[in-house]
Amino acid sequence: MKMSRRSKTVAITFALTVTCAFIVPAADRAAHAAPLCGPLIEFENIADLPADCDPTGTQIEFENGVVLDVPTEPDRLVTVSALGRTPSEGYELSAYLDESFNLAAADDGTVLGSSPSAARTLSDELANGGEQESAPRRASPKCATNAPYLLNRKWAAKRYDWYYNNSGAPVSGGREAMQRAAASVSTGRSSSCGNRDSALITSNRGTTSRSSQVTRDGTCPVVGDNVNVVGWGPIDSSVLGVACSWAAIAPGLRLESDIKVNSNYKNWYVSGSSCSGQRYDLESLAVHEFGHAGGLGHVGDDESQIMKPFINQCNLSQRSLGRGDQNGLLRHYGSA
Numbered sequence: 649m650k651m652s653r654r655s656k657t658v659a660i661t662f663a664l665t666v667t668c669a670f671i672v673p674a675a676d677r678a679a680h681a682a683p684l685c686g687p688l689i690e691f692e693n694i695a696d697l698p699a700d701c702d703p704t705g706t707q708i709e710f711e712n713g714v715v716l717d718v719p720t721e722p723d724r725l726v727t728v729s730a731l732g733r734t735p736s737e738g739y740e741l742s743a744y745l746d747e748s749f750n751l752a753a754a755d756d757g758t759v760l761g762s763s764p765s766a767a768r769t770l771s772d773e774l775a776n777g778g779e780q781e782s783a784p785r786r787a788s789p790k791c792a793t794n795a796p797y798l799l800n801r802k803w804a805a806k807r808y809d810w811y812y813n814n815s816g817a818p819v820s821g822g823r824e825a826m827q828r829a830a831a832s833v834s835t836g837r838s839s840s841c842g843n844r845d846s847a848l849i850t851s852n853r854g855t856t857s858r859s860s861q862v863t864r865d866g867t868c869p870v871v872g873d874n875v876n877v878v879g880w881g882p883i884d885s886s887v888l889g890v891a892c893s894w895a896a897i898a899p900g901l902r903l904e905s906d907i908k909v910n911s912n913y914k915n916w917y918v919s920g921s922s923c924s925g926q927r928y929d930l931e932s933l934a935v936h937e938f939g940h941a942g943g944l945g946h947v948g949d950d951e952s953q954i955m956k957p958f959i960n961q962c963n964l965s966q967r968s969l970g971r972g973d974q975n976g977l978l979r980h981y982g983s984a
């Protein structure tokens with residue numbers, strides 16, 4: 649099945665190359681006629697790929713064992729972000745195919761490319777959403793004005809319209825918790841640092857029977873379905889939530905962001921009496937995931953921002969944005 653899909657991709661790519669031969673540079677045509685670089689490329693080998701192999705339709709295996717499909721069309725970026733229970737469990741991985749069919753990938757802070765320009769483009773994209781300005785990364789208290797943030801691609805229309813799928817939810821009240829979290833991100837809500845309202849709108853357009861496009865391996869399919877879905881499903885690792893995002897870098901478009909909460913974990917705290925014991929707060933997790941959906945990336949392990957890659961048990965202050973989270977959203981969208 650996979651082989652035939654790859655063969656088809658090659659055939660389509662070849663047909664396109666012939667059709668468009670008059671506008672495609674010679675080097676790209678050569679790359680297309682070349683054998684696949686895969687099927688499976690180890691992340692650490694990306695910079696050493698043969699110059700004439702074709703990465704479309706292959707897969708990248710990262711050091712933690714998570715695999716991402718390489719985009720099948722040029723200028724596509726896919727990013728998977730997982731929220732763990734410990735700093736080492738969380739991950740943020742990206743695969744990018746540039747307009748010349750060069751490959752780049754990112755494993756948390758490390759970016760490698762089959763060409764220097766693809767690696768540079770991906771670095772800029774993941775550090776600051778393609779804006780040529782670096783964000784502060786220094787460790788700092790939750791509300792320090794220079795608290796860290798990372799910008800991934802933003803929504804050009806300043807809107808994240810999402811649908812909710814309650815199927816598989818092990819607790820009740822999930823949709824309301826998601827709506828509260830979405831509102832916190834769009835309004836920059838923070839009981840600790842003071843509210844700072846960005847112009848981002850996050851709007852729950854209703855419920856859906858569509859699944860969020862996150863696999864049970866805790867990774868993203870090669871393309872989404874152009875509908876932003878927040879939902880539940882089993883993920884076969886101990887991460888608690890995963891966000892998948894797709895973007896086209898050249899025109900500056902964020903295309904889709906989906907969120908899946910791991911339904912294998914049943915002991916979510918939602919609301920009511922005080923949270924106690926070894927439980928995770930659903931709203932806190934959702935604030936983090938809507939941060940991704942709004943275009944933020946993970947910051948360092950020991951940060952007090954919501955975009956740190958792990959979540960603590962029963963710490964409801966994680967529902968409240970840090971100044972870095974707020975600054976990131978304000979940089980992306982401006983003030984409301």
Ligand SMILES: [Zn+2]
Nearest residue numbers: 729730731957
């Ligand atoms: Zn995350």
